[in-house]
Amino acid sequence: MYSSITKPANLNTSVSTIQSSVIDLKGVSGFSVQSNYVDAAPAAKTFTSLTAATGVLDITSDITLTSVAKGIARNTTTFTLQVLAAAANPTDTILFAFTGTAAAIICTVTPNDGTNNTATPVTVTSANLVQLITAGIVTGKFPTITDLSSLRALQTATGGGSADLADAGEGDGVVATFTGGLASTLNIVDVETIAITAHGYLTGTKVALTTAGTLPTGLTATNYWIIRNSANSVSLATSLANALAGTLVDITAEGTGTHTLTPSAATGNVLKLQKSNDNVNFIDIASQTVTLATSTVSTIWEIAAPSYGYVKILYTPSAGQANLEVIVNQLKP
Numbered sequence: 001m002y003s004s005i006t007k008p009a010n011l012n013t014s015v016s017t018i019q020s021s022v023i024d025l026k027g028v029s030g031f032s033v034q035s036n037y038v039d040a041a042p043a044a045k046t047f048t049s050l051t052a053a054t055g056v057l058d059i060t061s062d063i064t065l066t067s068v069a070k071g072i073a074r075n076t077t078t079f080t081l082q083v084l085a086a087a088a089n090p091t092d093t094i095l096f097a098f099t100g101t102a103a104a105i106i107c108t109v110t111p112n113d114g115t116n117n118t119a120t121p122v123t124v125t126s127a128n129l130v131q132l133i134t135a136g137i138v139t140g141k142f143p144t145i146t147d148l149s150s151l152r153a154l155q156t157a158t159g160g161g162s163a164d165l166a167d168a169g170e171g172d173g174v175v176a177t178f179t180g181g182l183a184s185t186l187n188i189v190d191v192e193t194i195a196i197t198a199h200g201y202l203t204g205t206k207v208a209l210t211t212a213g214t215l216p217t218g219l220t221a222t223n224y225w226i227i228r229n230s231a232n233s234v235s236l237a238t239s240l241a242n243a244l245a246g247t248l249v250d251i252t253a254e255g256t257g258t259h260t261l262t263p264s265a266a267t268g269n270v271l272k273l274q275k276s277n278d279n280v281n282f283i284d285i286a287s288q289t290v291t292l293a294t295s296t297v298s299t300i301w302e303i304a305a306p307s308y309g310y311v312k313i314l315y316t317p318s319a320g321q322a323n324l325e326v327i328v329n330q331l332k333p
Contacts (some may be wrong), residue, residue: 004330010327011313014040016204016226017244020314021326022279028330030304033313035271039294042200043261049216049255053181055079059171059313061161062125065133066179068154074178079155081129082108083165083172088115094122095143096132098151105151107133126160126171133157141207184254186216192251193233196261201226201234203241203323206264209236213257218250223264266320267293273301275308282312317327 008021025031051073057063067074080100086162089095095110109129110120117162129136134156145152161213165171185195201207205226209219225243237243272289274282290299303311312327 004332006315006328006330008326008328010313011324013204014315014318015315016206016317016320018316019241019324020312020313022310022312023328023330024279025306025309025311025330027332028306029333030331031306031311032300032302033097033273034300034327034329035298037269037271037292037297037299037329039265039266039296039320039321040265040323041146041294041321042205045199045201045261045262046258046260047185047194047196048258049178049180049213050184051182051213051256052332053077053178054180055155055176056178056201057081057126057171057174059126059174061159062128062162063126063156063157063176063178063203065157065178067181068156070181072181072183074154077103077105077178079105079107079176079178081165081176081193082106082111083124083166083167083169084108086113086121086123088113089144090116091142092117092120092122093122093142094138096130096143096147096152098145098147098149099148100151102151102154105154106183106254107152111165111169114191123163123164127162128268129158129165129171130157134181143324144296145203150315173224174294176273182256182258184185185311186214186251188251188254191235192248193219193229193235195233197232199232200233201211201228201261202321204240204317206240207236207261208264209259210257211257213259214255215254215259217253218249219255219259219324224249224261226261229311241331263321264319265294268318268321269322270314270316270318271299271324272314272316273303275306275314276310276312277308279310282314284311285311294320
């Protein structure tokens, strides 16, 4: 009597989809099947949408500045507010000057002391500054803007309030540093791919999508299944069947911020033996089923004098990702 060792290739790999292998038992007096299962769910991975940097002028009613250009270019750049003493501006004007560079903008504000305005001063509130930065106007007042390098239009502003800006007081010398700009790892022009370096995912891996920002249009905070494009790129499908068919989710707009894909924990994964005489219709072999989860499991099944012609080794995953090794030993006279 001698033995023949078989290691089915498709059952000796990282798997996240149904796998099976049929062994012909003709001339076999007995056989054994050893399985070695290791949970191999990769870590959660993140991807980013093209996101604008923001900065905050920390005053009584904060002003949030948002870069018009999205991406990382404005990160670490600054916007400094300078407030001069009210001066004898022409008539009833208030003066705004934008100087410096795109990397270090200085906004200088000069209120009107009323000298040339029938002794009626004109103040500038932080809300006025917000409107001026965003739209280039101040409702009910007459701003004169000096902006030789077109620096005002590099950001928009929100917030502000009724407090008057003042020399050596409200707002003077306050600096906003831009942070949080993100480059995009999405390709939504040619095909909806997500770049994630060394992601470790397989086609069929179930993941939960969450976000710290706004999800790209076409995606929601729910479960998806991975389509593996390469070691550094994936797409998303709405079901395991769609993932296997290569039917991906259509992403139509970027969203903002950082998004996270978290693989489901390995659970409910089933390895079993089935028998057949016609190699078409297979029936479960009693007591030859094991349900696998997150632990490392090794099993061995021994069958003496089988009365059927074929045995199928069937792996049906439910969730997670695992490394599976199956070794079949056939005894022949």
